[in-house]
Amino acid sequence: MESLANLESFVRSAELRSFSAAARRLGLTPAGVSRNVAALEANLKLRLFHRSTRKLTLTEAGERFLISIRDHLEQLQMAIADASTEQAKPAGILKISMGPTFGIGYILPLLPEFMKAYPLIRPEWMFENRQVDLIAEGYDAAIGGGFELAQGIVSRPLAPAHLIAVASPDYMRNQVPPTDPSSLAALDGIVMRSLRTGRITERQMRNAAGELQTVSLKETIILNDPAAMRASALLGLGVTLIAKPDALPDIESGRLVRLLPSWWVDAGPISIYYASRNLLPSKTRVFIDFVVEHFEREGYPKRFAGSLG
Structure with missing residues (x-):
């Protein structure tokens, strides 16, 4: 009978394509995972992985074996987890x-x-x-x-995760209220530069009728943090698009007003x-x-x- 540790080391290594990643997932050392897989191969008399210094890939026999045991292993693990959860308090x-x-x-x-x-x-x-x-x-x-x-x-x-257009009441007091997403371009914009791409994030707003409009805010202020965008709007520096949960306390207190309440960005x-x-x-x-x-x-x-x- 093959040990659960050997089977789990094989399945996680196959899924993650790495002994090191499997070790982090299982709380073992990479050498320990490698030994478990080697023991499984020896017991089965099958080569399950092609190993190189750069990557780990399944052999044809490894692919077949993974397909045959993965679901059964998950069911066994779930049964063990359910049994142990009943006995131990979360810690x-x-x-x-x-x-x-x-x-x-x-x-x-x-x-x-x-x-x-x-x-x-x-x-x-x-x-x-x-x-x-x-x-x-x-x-x-x-x-x-x-x-x-x-x-x-x-x-x-x-x-x-819906984004909405907001601004402070003081800022909007001297502005013409926008009537659709395109009219936001007439206002000072507080926009986001993506940390991942380095580009200004472009958004599409939608309404309940399913209409879509691209939002092109004026790049008056460029920031890379949603909290800074909200703070800038509270300072009366312009209009911004932020997540509704981030804006909700300020909208409820009256420190921010929502513009275009029929339009939002679905993120x-x-x-x-x-x-x-x-x-x-x-x-x-x-x-x-x-x-x-x-x-x-x-x-x-x-x-x-x-x-x-």
Whole structure:
């Protein structure tokens, strides 16, 4: 009977195309993963991988073996995880990445209640405007929008990531209110330069009728951080496009006004990203469920929708 450790080392190495990446995922050393795979090959009397200094690829026999065992391995892991979860309380360091504005505004306030419910979990939360590599950097989960899903990474949507046009009442007092997205070009614009591409981010606004219009804001101020864009709008420097959850407290207080309430930019969902649906550590599983339940209870999916002006 082949050991579970050998089979798991093989499957993760095949999925990630790397012993080192598989080792980070499994909490082992690269040498340990390599030994497990070598033991599996010796027991099966099959060569499962072509190895080189630059890459790891499956042999034809390896491809067939992966197809035949992957689903069964996942089911076995899930059964083991469910059994162990019932016995042990969630514990350990919970390393999460999230954007500063959204994370501090909507996730950090959940921490007192979460720590009271799960006192053995130690939060290690990073607030950063970048897409992290969950596996390589050792994160349990990340919260944000627009992540590119690498192999082995899944997401659970929390709410829509809709951008809306906002400005301060003081700024708009001396301006002609825009009537459609194209008329935003007449106002001072606070625009975003993408950290990834180095270009000014171009947006398309849509309405409930399905009409689309490209937004070309005047490049009066160029920034690279959504929090700075919001702060600039609050200072009365112009109009900007920011995520509705970031703008919502200021709209509700009257410090910002929403322009073109029938139009919004659909930037996809705000989601929780994590490494696998199966064999999740209990600390990660309870955190995901806790956040999802809170968002549903507070009605955030509807409140964050730009379609609801």
